[in-house]
Amino acid sequence: MTTNTKTGAAIPVVARDAGMRAFECEVTGEEIPLPECLACAQRGAPGCSMFPAFIHQIVTDSRPHDFSQHLAKTHSADFGISVTELLYCPRKFRLKMAHSWTEKPSDFYARFSGTAIHAALEDYEGTGIVEERLIATFDYRGKTILFSGKPDLVTYSDAGWFITDYKRTGWPPRSSYSYTCPKCYEVILSDVTDRRGIGGANKPLYCPDCDESFTRRQVHQITHLPEAKLAHAMQISLLALLLNKNEEEYASILAEKHGIAVSDAPPAFSGQIIYLGPRDILPIPVEIDLNAARALLRTRLDALLRPELPPKEPLEGWECKYCPVALQCDTAA
Ligand code: SF4
Ligand SMILES: [Zn+2]
Ligand SMILES: [Zn+2]
Structure with a gap:
């Protein structure tokens, strides 16, 4: 690796007060200090979907x-x-x-x-x-x-x-499909992840090269495994x-x-x-x-x-x- 002091890197300075300073309350949208948010959750916090164990976890082991x-x-x-x-x-x-x-x-x-x-x-x-x-x-x-x-x-x-x-x-990755023209092998549609409705009765597939339309049964289908x-x-x-x-x-x-x-x-x-x-x-x-x-x-x-x-x-x-x-x-x- 090259070391060039002329174009030396600028190390970002960490500001003294940087970091998460407080929670933003789920109910009021207002800023609330972490311990107060935890205390509120422990009191049952009406209208709040957060539960004390989760707030406690954030407060105690959030990585700086x-x-x-x-x-x-x-x-x-x-x-x-x-x-x-x-x-x-x-x-x-x-x-x-x-x-x-x-x-x-x-x-x-x-x-x-x-x-x-x-x-x-x-x-x-x-x-x-x-x-x-x-x-x-x-x-x-x-x-x-x-x-x-x-x-x-x-x-x-x-x-x-x-x-x-x-x-x-x-949304785990899924298989995807490509379709090519049966006449000229031009790609008609590529990397579609869902086959439903493609080339159905109302949706013919057009080849941009031959200017002809085909049904899904007529085109060639290529399956790509999920990546x-x-x-x-x-x-x-x-x-x-x-x-x-x-x-x-x-x-x-x-x-x-x-x-x-x-x-x-x-x-x-x-x-x-x-x-x-x-x-x-x-x-x-x-x-x-x-x-x-x-x-x-x-x-x-x-x-x-x-x-x-x-x-x-x-x-x-x-x-x-x-x-x-x-x-x-x-x-x-
Ligand atoms: S909002 Fe955050 S994630 Fe989005 S560009 Fe700005 S710094 Fe990056
Ligand atoms: Zn992991
Ligand atoms: Zn074609």
Whole structure:
């Protein structure tokens, strides 16, 4: 990696009063200090859908917004970033360092309900490593960066390391379909995820090339298997990048805990995302691309460490409506 002090990176300064300063009451919409919100929930809070155990959980173990910066400090690094933060909105990351905000407990719930699986993982009894933080430091544009991540589950076999991450979702990825013209093989419709009504009696499919219409029975159908969301697949590759640097440590955990010996051969990585849908569980294998992960890491760091606020960019899997600093953002969608 190149170090160029002339175009050195600008480390965002964490404002003294940054962080979540209070809840925004579900009922009145007003700002309410965290302990008062908890006390209110414990009194039964008429009209409020939040229950005390959940408020209690947020109040007691909400991770500080600048957790990665604390981690960086303890390792004498200039700047800390986690895999999750890297994949989220860079504007959000920067704004959260500079501002304080209020949040509705229900918005918190919307973002964190997905972590419920982690409680179940604590009782995992297989021969794997559950939620062990991985850390790597490196120099970038004259600064020391601490990069960290916590894979949900890492297992090892003859094929190498296998990383699993769980995602709770109301909409697990589905198969998609493409249709091509029976005469010229031009694509008529591509990557539609729902076949209902396509090419039905009232909806003929037109070929843009032949200018003819066909029924669904007449066109060729290609089925594409469901794929993990791009951001989720990248997450696995970024975790593999970290695991690559921490292989020895992980190998010694496996040896101590489970008596598994890791081979001396260069490490191989593969992984999967397990989508936990409302009705079923869908495991999707993902391909690991360490070079793509390195490139993403560099691009994102460049965005995060520029002197001015990063521009808005389309972010897969992230929605401004969940962003706690949307009020401070001039490009909130
Ligand atoms: S409102 Fe949207 S664009 Fe702005 S910081 Fe939040 S997530 Fe990013
Ligand atoms: Zn997870
Ligand atoms: Zn055609």
